[in-house]
Amino acid sequence: xxxxxxxxxxxxxxxxxxxxxAQSTLTGIVLEEGTNMPLPGANVIxxxxxxxxVTDFDGxxxxxxxxxxGEIVISYVGYSSKTISFTGSSSLGSILLESSQVGLExxxxxxxxxxxxxxxxxVSSIKAEDIELKLGTQEFPEIxxxxxxxxxxxxxxxxxxxxxxxxxxxSENVAVMINGIPVNDMENGQVYWSNWAGLGDVTSQMxxxxxxxxxxxxxxxxGGTINIITKTTxxxxxxxxxxxxxxxxxxxxxxxxxxxxxxNGFAATVSAAKTEGDGYVDGTEFTGISYxxxxxxEINDAHKLSFSAFGAxxxxxxxxxxxxxxxxxxAERGRKFNADWGYKNGQVxxxxxxxxxxxxxxxxxxxxxNDNTSINTSAYASFGSGGGGGTAGDYKFGFDATTGQGxxxxxxFGPIDFDKIVDENIASGAxxxxxxxxxxxxxxxxxxxxxxxxxxxxxxxxxxxxxxxxNYKGIHFSEVTDLLGAQYAxxxxxxxxxxxxxxxxxxxxxxxxxxxxxxxxxxxxxYDVNENFNTFIxxxxxxxxxxxxxxxxxxxxxxxxxxxxxxxxxxSAKGGANYRIDDNHNVFANLGYFEKAPDxxxxxxxxxxxxxxxxxxxxxxxxxxxxxxxxxEKLSANLNLYHTRWNDRTETATFQQPNGINAxxxxxxxxxxxxxxxxxxxxxxxxxxxxxxxxSLGDWRWDSNVTDVDILDEDQNVVETxxxxxxxxxxxxxxxxxxxxxxxxxxSPETRLIIDYNYYDNIYADFDPSDRGTEGAPDAWKMxxxxxxxxxxxxGFSFGSFDATLTARMNNVFDTEYISDAQDxxxxxxxxxxxxxxxxxxxxxxxxxxF
Numbered sequence: 001x002x003x004x005x006x007x008x009x010x011x012x013x014x015x016x017x018x019x020x021x022a023q024s025t026l027t028g029i030v031l032e033e034g035t036n037m038p039l040p041g042a043n044v045i046x047x048x049x050x051x052x053x054v055t056d057f058d059g060x061x062x063x064x065x066x067x068x069x070g071e072i073v074i075s076y077v078g079y080s081s082k083t084i085s086f087t088g089s090s091s092l093g094s095i096l097l098e099s100s101q102v103g104l105e106x107x108x109x110x111x112x113x114x115x116x117x118x119x120x121x122x123v124s125s126i127k128a129e130d131i132e133l134k135l136g137t138q139e140f141p142e143i144x145x146x147x148x149x150x151x152x153x154x155x156x157x158x159x160x161x162x163x164x165x166x167x168x169x170x171s172e173n174v175a176v177m178i179n180g181i182p183v184n185d186m187e188n189g190q191v192y193w194s195n196w197a198g199l200g201d202v203t204s205q206m207x208x209x210x211x212x213x214x215x216x217x218x219x220x221x222x223g224g225t226i227n228i229i230t231k232t233t234x235x236x237x238x239x240x241x242x243x244x245x246x247x248x249x250x251x252x253x254x255x256x257x258x259x260x261x262x263x264n265g266f267a268a269t270v271s272a273a274k275t276e277g278d279g280y281v282d283g284t285e286f287t288g289i290s291y292x293x294x295x296x297x298e299i300n301d302a303h304k305l306s307f308s309a310f311g312a313x314x315x316x317x318x319x320x321x322x323x324x325x326x327x328x329x330x331a332e333r334g335r336k337f338n339a340d341w342g343y344k345n346g347q348v349x350x351x352x353x354x355x356x357x358x359x360x361x362x363x364x365x366x367x368x369x370n371d372n373t374s375i376n377t378s379a380y381a382s383f384g385s386g387g388g389g390g391t392a393g394d395y396k397f398g399f400d401a402t403t404g405q406g407x408x409x410x411x412x413f414g415p416i417d418f419d420k421i422v423d424e425n426i427a428s429g430a431x432x433x434x435x436x437x438x439x440x441x442x443x444x445x446x447x448x449x450x451x452x453x454x455x456x457x458x459x460x461x462x463x464x465x466x467x468x469x470x471n472y473k474g475i476h477f478s479e480v481t482d483l484l485g486a487q488y489a490x491x492x493x494x495x496x497x498x499x500x501x502x503x504x505x506x507x508x509x510x511x512x513x514x515x516x517x518x519x520x521x522x523x524x525x526x527y528d529v530n531e532n533f534n535t536f537i538x539x540x541x542x543x544x545x546x547x548x549x550x551x552x553x554x555x556x557x558x559x560x561x562x563x564x565x566x567x568x569x570x571x572s573a574k575g576g577a578n579y580r581i582d583d584n585h586n587v588f589a590n591l592g593y594f595e596k597a598p599d600x601x602x603x604x605x606x607x608x609x610x611x612x613x614x615x616x617x618x619x620x621x622x623x624x625x626x627x628x629x630x631x632x633e634k635l636s637a638n639l640n641l642y643h644t645r646w647n648d649r650t651e652t653a654t655f656q657q658p659n660g661i662n663a664x665x666x667x668x669x670x671x672x673x674x675x676x677x678x679x680x681x682x683x684x685x686x687x688x689x690x691x692x693x694x695x696s697l698g699d700w701r702w703d704s705n706v707t708d709v710d711i712l713d714e715d716q717n718v719v720e721t722x723x724x725x726x727x728x729x730x731x732x733x734x735x736x737x738x739x740x741x742x743x744x745x746x747x748s749p750e751t752r753l754i755i756d757y758n759y760y761d762n763i764y765a766d767f768d769p770s771d772r773g774t775e776g777a778p779d780a781w782k783m784x785x786x787x788x789x790x791x792x793x794x795x796g797f798s799f800g801s802f803d804a805t806l807t808a809r810m811n812n813v814f815d816t817e818y819i820s821d822a823q824d825x826x827x828x829x830x831x832x833x834x835x836x837x838x839x840x841x842x843x844x845x846x847x848x849x850x851f
Contacts, residue, residue, distance in 0.1 A: 024068055028092035030059045030076070032099075037115060039097060041127075042076040043749045047083065052749040053687050057636045058583075077129040080235055100235050106304070106366040106376045111180035111227055114207060114214040118534050120576030120588035122210040122627055122640040122678065124148070128203060128231075133754065133792050135200045136809035136844040137246045137277075138162075140193055143200070145758055146740040147208050148640070148678035148696040149224070153820040156319035156836055157338075158354065159279065159286035160194025165734035167210060167642065168674045168700035169223025172599075175215060176226045179308075180450060181362065181380050182219050186472040186516040187600035195358040195384065198290020198312035201242075201254060201273050204231045210678070211625050211642055212574050212592040216522045217450070217468045218540040222596075222621050222646060223674075232306065233267040233294045234258035242273070244807075244846030250277035252846075254290075265298030279317065280839050282333055283341025283415065285348060286316035304366040311359035317341055318388070320352035322823055322834035324401045331404060331413035335817065335837035339399065342416025344484070349418050351397060351437070356386030377451040387441035389481060392508070393489065394435045396421060422485035432501065433486030438508060443475040448518075462526040468542070470518035477511040480504050494552040510607070511552045514600055517545040517565070537575040544568045544597035548604045560609045568597035570618060584632050591624035598648075606718055620647040637681035644674045645703075670724075671703040672731060692742035698762075700731035725775045732767060732780050733821070735760035750796030761785035765822035765833055781828045786818035786838075805848040815841040 030042045038059030045052035046065050055061045063072065068088060075081040079097040086092070114123040124147045134143055139162025141152040149167040166174045172189035175182060178199075184191055206228050209215070213225035237260030243253040254273025261267045271292040278285050290312035297305045319338040331337035340352040362380035369375065391397065397416055399406030404413030408420055425433050452466040480489055480502050488501040493509035502508055520542030527535045547565045554561040574592025581587065595618040605611045623644040630637045649670045676698035683691040706724040730736070739759040746752050763783040794807040818838045825832025 024065045024086065025062065025089040026065060026072065026086055026092060027060070027062045027090075028095050030055050030061065030074055030095050030097060032079070033096040036094075036096075039076050039079070042074055042079075042097070045073050045075075045749050047071040047073050050748050050750075054746065054749070056633065056684060057631050057682070077127055098235075106364070106374075107179050107229060107232060111177060111229055112213075112215045112217075113205075113227065113229065114209055117580060117586050117629060117631070118578055119214050120534070120536070120578040120590045120627070121212070121214050122148070122625060122638070122642070123214075124208045124210075124680070126206045126208075128205060131200055131203055131206065132848075133752070133794050133807060134756075134790075134809070136244075136792070136811065136846075137250050137842050138811060140196065140200050143206070144208055144226070146692070146694055146742060146756055148680050148694050148738070149210050149676070149698070150208065150696075151734040151738065151760065151763075153836075154839060155821060156284075156322075157279065157281035157839065158194075158284045158318040159275075159277075159288065159316035160192075160197045160314060161316075161318060161354070162193050164226075166208070166223035166226075167644070167676065168698055168731050168734050168736065170733065173222040174224055174226060175213065175219035175221040176228070177215065177219065178228045178360065179230055179362065179378070181360070181378060181448065182217070182470075183360075183382075184219070185474075186446065186470065186518070187474050187514050189599060192356070194314060194316070194354055195356050196312060197275070197288045197314045198273060198292070198310070199228065199230075201290060202230045202271055202292040202310055204229045210640070211644070212590060212594075212623050216452070216464060216466070216524045216538055216540065218520050218522065218542045218570060218572050218594065218596075222623075222644065230292070230308070230310065231269060231271075231294065232308070233261070233269045233296045235261045235267070238851060240848050240850045242846065242848045244844050246277070246844030247842045248278045248280050250844060251275070261298075265304075266296070268295045269293070280336065280842060281319050282336050282338040283348065283350065284317040284319060284338065286314065288312050288314035288316075302368050306364040306366070307362070308364070309359060309361045311357060313357040315355040316353065317348070317350045318352040318354055319836070320388075320390075322821070322836055325819075325830060325833065325835055327401045327404070327413070328835070328837055330402060333413070335840060337413060339397070339413075339416075342410070342418045344418035344422065349416075349437075349482075350389055351391055351416060353389040354386070355389075355439075356384065358382060358384040358386075373453070373455040375451065375453045377449065379449045380447070382444070382446040384442070384444040384446070386443070387439045389437060389439045392436050392438040392478075392480075393433055396435050418484060425484050425486035428486060430487065433483050433489040436480060436484050436486060436489050437482040438478050439481045441475070441477050441479055444473060445475075446470070446472045460528040463523070464526070465523040466521070468518070468520040468522065470516075472514075472516040472518075474514040474516070476514065477507045478509040480506050480508055495554065496552070496556055507552075509552075511550075512607070513549040513551075515545075515547040515549070515565075516600065517543075519543050532580040533577070534579075535575070535577040537573075539571075539573050540594075541569070541571040542597075544570060546600055546603050548600075548609055550609050553608060563604070563609050563612065566603055566612070566614050568616070568618065570595050570597045584630055586629045586631075588627045588629075589625065591622075593620075593622045595620050617648045619649055621645070634684045635681060636683075638679070640678040642674075642676060642678070645671070646674070647671045670706045670726070672701065673703050674698065674700040674731070676700075676736075688746045690744040692740070692744060694738070694740040696738045698736040700734075700736055702726040702729050702731060722773045724772045725777050726772050729772075729777070729779050730762075730764045732764040732824075734763065736762035736764075737785075752794050754790075754792045756790045757787060758790075759785070759787040763822075765824040765828075767824040778828050780824035781822065781830060781833050783819050783822050783833075783835075786816060788816055788818070788838075789813040799849060803850040805850075807846045807848070808843070809845075810841065810843045812839060812841050 030039045040057045042055040044061045053063045071083050071085050073083050080100045141162045141164035144150045145152045152164040155161045155163050171191040176191045210224040213221040239257035252275040256271040258269040273290050276287045292310040294308040341350050360382045362378050365377045367375045396408045408417050410417045448470040454464050491508040522540035524538040545565045545567045549562045572594030576590030578588040598616040602616045625642040627640045678696045680694040705727050741757045743755040765780040767780045790811045792809040796805045819835045820838035821836040823834040
């Protein structure tokens with residue numbers, strides 16, 4: 001017995017000693033090579049185990065290993081992994097990770113990527129792994145909905161029809177840049193996200209720079225800049241296969257392959273995916289094919305070439321027309337109800353749809369002149385083709401808002417009976433079509449060169465300067481797409497061919513070109529007063545030229561058919577400073593003023609060549625911002641205050657008339673003030689649990705009245721001229737109060753759960769300008785506040801010799817009913833407002849296999 005007891009005690013002592021000796025404590029800090037910026041959220045895993053941790057806000061980590069010796073693997077999305085051997089407890093010091101993508105650093109210079117706690121702007125960054133986790137069936141802009149100042153919706157709910165407002169400014173006044181190349185339409189500044197439907201698959205990182213932003217070139221960053229960096233080419237050979245399914249027939253599959261960086265300096269990455277589905281909203285079936293290719297060649301230590309091309313060819317049905325709340329309540333399909341589609345000969349036929357293909361191609365040259373100076377140049381081209389569908393002739397698609405009955409409807413609130421229209425057109429015979437379908441085409445050819453020189457004048461002073469050249473031709477026309485059984489359609493839009501009998505594919509109603517030229521120069525000095533005090537000053541100047549050619553309103557012999565070029569000079573000046581008080585606290589301030597050329601339609605009034613506003617004033621924007629940042633062991637937080645004044649603003653208001661037909665108003669010379677406060681934070685409760693939050697409080701109001709505003713119908717005819725009494729009214733169409741709370745829990749380095757809650761309040765309906773024609777006009781209808789819960793979970797595992805990932809997402813978990821967009825009605829009350837209801841509960845499940 002005594003020997004047995006001694007044996008047991010010895011065994012316990014040996015086991016205890018073995019456990020003690022087997023464990024080690026390792027510490028270190030993970031940094032980006034080249035910049036020495038910390039990489040928060042990097043995975044640190046003990047090789048051969050599931051034991052791991054993630055780095056904190058400053059890239060620090062501490063890991064208790066299960067063995068006394070072995071290897072740890074440090075990995076971070078977008079960077080090459082590093083394996084480090086260890087024996088016993090020790091500090092591993094600074095661990096530098098290289099980018100896993102060739103040319104990423106050079107692209108970041110062109111794109112003006114902001115650096116945390118150094119660049120004095122309000123910025124939020126989203127990495128590829130978070131985009132992949134959160135996107136699912138959402139629209140690409142919705143990834144940003146937990147960002148301060150952002151209001152993003154699906155609008156009508158068609159594939160790619162999402163929209164985004166930033167600090168109360170719509171897409172015309174938010175600069176969207178892809179790899180540093182501006183993509184806002186050069187005539188009206190708008191961004192059509194359906195053109196970039198596959199962007200989520202190829203985005204490496206995305207930054208939202210609120211306010212004036214860090215962009216050096218003159219761009220319309222009044223509300224802010226959405227800076228999208230796509231993937232380049234991977235350093236290591238490999239690829240992946242993806243597939244996902246979701247609600248309402250959503251199905252997506254795709255493939256990516258990279259050669260890796262070869263010994264001869266060559267590397268290539270190709271990616272393609274197809275997405276299709278029925279759409280959550282009735283009559284919004286969609287198909288999209290997206291693609292991406294990047295080829296790079298390191299010629300020598302000084303020169304590197306990179307070619308990239310990406311795009312998405314898509315077509316989708318739309319819910320273009322808002323409806324009364326009463327109609328959605330009475331319709332059998334509720335918030336899925338859509339009045340803009342029907343059946344013809346048993347096939348789904350769209351009254352409203354969208355089709356577009358906009359490939360963007362660029363050739364980049366990276367030239368290191370010496371250790372201190374480099375020139376990065378991007379020559380690019382974009383060819384857009386497509387447009388949006390609609391109706392022409394007699395409008396026969398109306399219905400009773402209460403009963404849903406209509407002469408051309410199949411049942412109450414039912415789809416359109418196109419067969420009935422076909423029968424009527426056949427009966428009309430030689431008289432031509434009474435009603436037919438058309439498309440408004442907006443093709444374009446766009447070329448540009450953007451070149452940036454960066455030189456270190458000293459250890460503390462960096463100069464960035466360069467040129468920005470763009471040439472754009474927009475080709476606008478309406479064409480017949482379906483005669484709906486008729487022999488032809490009569491059209492008198494072309495004075496060179498009056499009373500033309502049109503066939504499918506013929507141009508109708510209008511046909512004109514918009515030519516836009518742009519030449520700009522920019523310069524920026526970055527001065528590090530010391531390691532804690534960083535400053536910059538930036539100047540940019542540009543000349544914008546406009547010319548219009550009209551092939552339908554003027555005879556071919558008429559000199560007015562082609563206008564002169566009209567030039568507008570714009571410029572910007574901005575500066576800022578960031579001061580790191582200590583390792584935890586920093587403050588920054590920035591201010592700027594710039595003058596932006598008026599939009600194309602502000603020069604050629606009412607879409608004509610004989611009513612030219614050659615002296616249209618520049619839009620004048622002044623802005624200042626104060627910010628405070630805190631970085632602690634557990635808590636990271638940012639607080640920003642901003643004030644933006646916009647004078648001589650160009651505003652294009654699109655709205656729905658009482659007869660159901662859309663109209664547009666060019667509102668010139670209006671002033672607005674946008675100001676507010678923003679707070680966001682991340683709290684690291686434990687090594688596994690992060691809590692996130694955001695609060696944004698805005699006060700955005702019009703600051704002047706406007707007279708003589710022309711309202712035009714879809715055929716570009718003036719139907720009314722009105723005055724607008726809107727001074728002190730709230731800027732509409734975006735939530736002025738937003739709040740977000742989130743839980744990010746890592747069960748292991750490969751398994752993560754995210755729960756997000758987003759709340760929106762103080763949303764005012766967009767108003768019809770003709771309803772604000774008397775003094776004392778009220779604010780537009782204030783939409784009900786709403787809050788939504790989203791959840792996403794991802795799990796990584798080994799599948800044979802491959803790494804695999806499963807991701808599940810659910811948006812609007814509790815199926816909350818809410819109104820996301822609205823147009824004001826008579827009396828500014830809910831009963832008269834025309835609205836879009838937001839989506840109910842949606843889901844997707846995806847798999848990714850890496851090879």
